Amino acid sequence: SRTDSSDLYQLRMAETEVEIVKGLLTTVRAFGGCFPGPTIRAVKGREVVVQQTNDLDVHTSVHLHGGHVRSQYDGLPMDLVEPGETREYRYPNEQVAASLWYHDHAHGLEAENVYRGLAGAYLLSDPHESGLPLPGGEYDIPLLIRDARIETDGRLVYTDPYECPHMLVNGKERPYFEVAARKYRLRVFNVSPNRHVSLRFADGAPFTQIASDGGLLAGPVELHELTLAGAERAEIVVDFARYPVGESVVLENTAALETERPEVLRFDITRTAEDRSRVPDVLATLPPIPEATVHRDFWLTTFPDTRINGRKYDPDRTDVRTTVGTSEIWTIHNHLTRRPAGVFHAPHSFHTHLVRFRVLDRDGEPVGPAEAGLKDTVAIHPGESVRIAMTWGEYPGEYVYHCHHLVHSSHGQMGRIDVL
Ligand code: C2O
Numbered sequence: 017s018r019t020d021s022s023d024l025y026q027l028r029m030a031e032t033e034v035e036i037v038k039g040l041l042t043t044v045r046a047f048g049g050c051f052p053g054p055t056i057r058a059v060k061g062r063e064v065v066v067q068q069t070n071d072l073d074v075h076t077s078v079h080l081h082g083g084h085v086r087s088q089y090d091g092l093p094m095d096l097v098e099p100g101e102t103r104e105y106r107y108p109n110e111q112v113a114a115s116l117w118y119h120d121h122a123h124g125l126e127a128e129n130v131y132r133g134l135a136g137a138y139l140l141s142d143p144h145e146s147g148l149p150l151p152g153g154e155y156d157i158p159l160l161i162r163d164a165r166i167e168t169d170g171r172l173v174y175t176d177p178y179e180c181p182h183m184l185v186n187g188k189e190r191p192y193f194e195v196a197a198r199k200y201r202l203r204v205f206n207v208s209p210n211r212h213v214s215l216r217f218a219d220g221a222p223f224t225q226i227a228s229d230g231g232l233l234a235g236p237v238e239l240h241e242l243t244l245a246g247a248e249r250a251e252i253v254v255d256f257a258r259y260p261v262g263e264s265v266v267l268e269n270t271a272a273l274e275t276e277r278p279e280v281l282r283f284d285i286t287r288t289a290e291d292r293s294r295v296p297d298v299l300a301t302l303p304p305i306p307e308a309t310v311h312r313d314f315w316l317t318t319f320p321d322t323r324i325n326g327r328k329y330d331p332d333r334t335d336v337r338t339t340v341g342t343s344e345i346w347t348i349h350n351h352l353t354r355r356p357a358g359v360f361h362a363p364h365s366f367h368t369h370l371v372r373f374r375v376l377d378r379d380g381e382p383v384g385p386a387e388a389g390l391k392d393t394v395a396i397h398p399g400e401s402v403r404i405a406m407t408w409g410e411y412p413g414e415y416v417y418h419c420h421h422l423v424h425s426s427h428g429q430m431g432r433i434d435v436l
């Protein structure tokens with residue numbers, strides 16, 4: 017519903033039965049009865065208010081991932097919505113257009129709550145972005161990709177990522193999509209609790225990346241493969257006009273488990289359609305890279321414990337203190353020197369609340385154009401040191417930064433930052 021100044025969404029978090037695998041019923045934890053949660057559409061400059069009622073028997077906390085949001089609405093790990101309670105979250109939507117998402121963040125429970133379904137897309141548009149001739153309307157589609165383990169009786173089993181062979185797209189296992197032979201804008205979200213994905217078309221067809229986590233890139237980037245660490249997003253434009261009607265093309269995950277089929281999604285080209293869309297050479301003017309006055313180092317460890325700088329998250333301890341307007345460079349180190357043989361491994365996925373940052377370099381090598389836009393999450397591979405730059409603003413208060421492998425954050429790979 018709408019008032020003059022804001023849009024109101026009322027969602028219930030409750031157990032719901034859904035059909036993920038054809039013919040089987042699976043109980044999930046859902047926002048608003050949907051798995052994934054209903055897509056929230058926001059417009060820059062217009063506030064969205066979401067009232068979340070917790071009808072589950074576990075604590076929750078709802079975080080808008082990538083959102084520039086006041087601390088009291090940020091969905092902090094200890095700012096819980098108790099069973100039976102309703103909380104109101106207010107999102108100002110003052111940032112540029114981006115594909116954000118909302119998900120549970122209750123301390124220690126986020127890995128299981130997100131795994132069981134508490135995640136949904138939040139699409140923010142602005143006049144600049146809507147004015148571009150990109151594919152829109154029914155040709156602009158969010159794809160929320162994640163892994164899962166579903167037993168033959170339909171039960172969703174909460175387990176380690178290397179025991180999760182089912183890839184779900186928008187809540188269905190390896191679905192197909194009927195598309196027209198024209199260009200589409202696909203907003204790809206990796207909402208896997210603990211996995212990275214590397215997506216390519218089985219025929220090797222190229223596609224064009226136009227946006228990353230925090231909004232449009234400066235210009236389009238041609239790709240054949242798209243790797244997303246947990247919680248990362250990318251928007252791509254795919255031209256299905258290269259296929260005749262009647263043909264199909266499969267999107268596959270080259271980072272699939274050995275026990276798993278690489279197929280993630282199939283597109284069936286079923287019809288022709290007019291296409292006036294195009295990808296302009298200039299998509300956005302990115303803000304200048306912040307000139308840092310403060311440098312900090314963060315060591316992410318997994319063995320013997322999942323920590324940041326040797327410490328486990330303690331909501332009562334401030335790990336970083338900064339002030340509104342301070343520009344910083346953070347160097348994030350993955351302490352592993354190489355990928356451990358025979359062990360399931362994915363890069364750490366480093367995320368900070370409140371800000372969009374810029375990725376400067378990986379081990380001193382400047383990042384490519386696909387990673388040079390506004391980001392809120394970045395992959396840190398074994399042995400790697402990645403530098404990011406951000407300016408803290410403009411809401412003072414308590415926030416967190418953490419690994420978005422939710423098993424890691426649940427086990428304390430998270431820190432508290434107080435912005436004064
Ligand atoms: Cu996607 Cu701290 O979260």
Ligand code: CU
Nearest residue numbers: 364419421424
């Ligand atoms: Cu991690």
